[in-house]
Amino acid sequence: MNTLDDIRALVAALAQAPLPEDPEASLFEAGVIDSFGVMDLVAQLEARFALKVPDEDMLPRKFESLSKIAAYVASRKA
Amino acid sequence: MPSILGFGACLPPRVVTHEELAERLGVEPGWILEACGIRERRWAQEETVVDLAEGAAREALSAGGLRPGDLGAIILGTGTPQRQFPGVSAELQRRLGCPGIPAFDVHLASSGGMVALCLARELCRAYGPVLAVGAERMSDIVQRDFVKETAILFGDGAGAAVVSPAEGPLEILEALWAADGDFASDLCLDSGGPLKMNGRTVIMQANRKLVATVETLLARAGRRTGEVDLFVFHQANLNLLRQVARTLGVEASKVPITLHRYGNTSAASVLIAAAEAWKEGRFHFGSLGLLAAFGAGFSWGGMLVEAR
Incomplete structure (x- = not known):
């Protein structure tokens, strides 16, 4: 399973609506996740990928879509 | 103290x-x-x-x-x-x-x-x-x-x-306050204009800063979250309060809620909630209480008190 698939599975477990097929689609606009769900998602990402999301990265745009989340995780693991 | x-x-x-x-x-x-x-x-x-x-x-x-x-x-x-x-x-x-x-x-x-x-x-x-x-x-x-x-x-x-400055019924053990002007436009009220709020950013930052405020105050005082009897937070959003409590591992009964009766009273809310807790005798002898708030700026602060 690659990182994007991993992230898709994490988001699916928290999703309030069906996940969009397009990894670029906004999870907020699709109703998949809200401001509170994204906090839970960050906690899951930190645990799954053994990383720490600093306060300055707690911005909606960094977790807007599956691809943005994957890019963020990659940047933190690099 | x-x-x-x-x-x-x-x-x-x-x-x-x-x-x-x-x-x-x-x-x-x-x-x-x-x-x-x-x-x-x-x-x-x-x-x-x-x-x-x-x-x-x-x-x-x-x-x-x-x-x-x-x-x-x-x-x-x-x-x-x-x-x-x-x-x-x-x-x-x-x-x-x-x-x-x-x-x-x-x-x-x-x-x-x-x-x-x-x-x-x-x-x-x-x-x-x-x-x-x-x-x-x-x-x-x-x-x-x-x-x-x-x-x-x-x-x-x-x-x-x-x-x-002298001894009293609620000794102040620790206090902190801080701000981050990078978020000045995420929650603001221009003169004569409408309230502008980037809700998602506010929620994400408020959660982090409130949790960090609690953890920092307790660490400075050498206390643990489980020792605190009462968490009096700014009454902004019920879901936010529940999530902060959950992140901290605090049971809901330790977090007074006035939001459903008074709404978000902004600068007044944490002091109104504290005043109600005070009148109800929830700052009982020997108990620890923690007050914390988050708002525009962003700015945030908190205080750890012990009832004497």
Whole structure:
């Protein structure tokens, strides 16, 4: 399973609506996740990928879509 | 070590229910409850922000066994002053009849009451007992641009506390306050304009900063989360309060909620919630209490107290 698939599975477990097929689609606009769900998602990402999301990265745009989340995780693991 | 001598609160009598707001906004009453959980809030009629501040201040002074003449300074947090200047604190000082001491406003909205309290802890060492107040007429703001997203959230009111440099019923163990101006535009009110709020950023940052504030205060004091009996937070959003409590591993019974009755009263909310907890005897002998707030700026602060 690659990182994007991993992230898709994490988001699916928290999703309030069906996940969009397009990894670029906004999870907020699709109703998949809200401001509170994204906090839970960050906690899951930190645990799954053994990383720490600093306060300055707690911005909606960094977790807007599956691809943005994957890019963020990659940047933190690099 | 400085201590809090007593709290006070003042809410205007006019109750605005979610049913009344639903009718005015053209939405279902259930939508309001689902969106924010606020059943009612108080909206001032003829009461000014100074009237509300004075009511809370006099109650706090009485609770602390002080007269206005005993005060060494007045600090007032508000985001809704009735005049650009002088501050609400000036008129409050005149009404209380205690000239010749420092009196100033902290213009910080939701964290204003908390920061006033933190500043009181510092200034009381130099000036003697300090009155810290948070007072708001948020209804003026929401009725200026009457939209459902904000109209349902806010209420009016004031809370106050008296801080002494000497021993008292609530010893202040630790306090902190901070700000990050990078987020200045994410929650703001331009002169004469509508309230602007980037809700997702506010929630994400508030969660992080409130949790960090609690953890930092406890670490400094060498205490653990489980030792705290009462967590009095700024009453902004029920889901946010629940999530912060969950992140900290705190049971809901330790987090007083006034939001569903008063709405978000901005700078006043943490002091109003503390005043209610005080009146209910929840700061019982030997207990630890933690107050924390987050607001525009972003700015945030907190205080750890121990009941003596």
